[in-house]
Amino acid sequence: MIEAATPPEQSLHALYRDHRSWLESWLRQRMGNAWDAADLSQDTFLRVLTSSQQLVDLREPRAYLVTVGKRLLSNFYTRRKLEQAYLDALASLPEDSVPSPEQRWVLLETLQALDELLDGLPPLVRRAFLWSQLEGLGYREIAERLDVSERTVKRYMAQAYEHCLLVEL
Structure with missing residues (x-):
């Protein structure tokens, strides 16, 4: 039936x-x-x-x-x-x-996932987070590049971490 x-x-x-x-x-x-x-x-x-x-x-x-x-x-x-x-x-x-074609595929997938994870963050917050995580810059260096205070960079980083945690839930 x-x-x-x-x-x-x-x-x-x-x-x-x-x-x-x-x-x-x-x-x-x-x-x-x-x-x-x-x-x-x-x-x-x-x-x-x-x-x-x-x-x-x-x-x-x-x-x-x-x-x-x-x-x-x-x-x-x-x-x-x-x-x-x-x-x-x-x-x-x-x-x-x-890298090999397989490594390229994994890297592209990882970049896409990272891009999606950070989607929705304001540009300065995103930039600060990426400089910190990918280039290993300290808050002082990031503050100089963005022409903001270190305190602002700390707020940006806290916002980025909170965003990442909430997206993962």
Whole structure:
């Protein structure tokens, strides 16, 4: 016996059926690439599937899909920019120091996770935290670079640590 689909499943199916090609076209116009647009379209519907939004009550489905799609598009370009910066850094290394493709993948994934973890921090807080953690700078050196007091740097660091702890929970 086949069970009937539940209303949320029917709603998702209808949303996908009615708006997938439109969303994909919208993304393709912004990206100029049909393959990436198709991937982001699928990612958008996966996000919708895992969200807590009640699809039954969705009044403006295209506006909702565009909002989710814009966020994913922003993440896509952020990741691409991060990957390009990494590849540029790799190009400047001596040939015997270049990591293997597997190591590159792990490093890129780690950079992406770090970027996502620090997302939402004000730029100065983020910069102070990264200088401290990645370059090993002390608070005095960070304060000089940012042209702020050491006390401000301490507040920035406390804010960054609190952000990281809350994200991890």
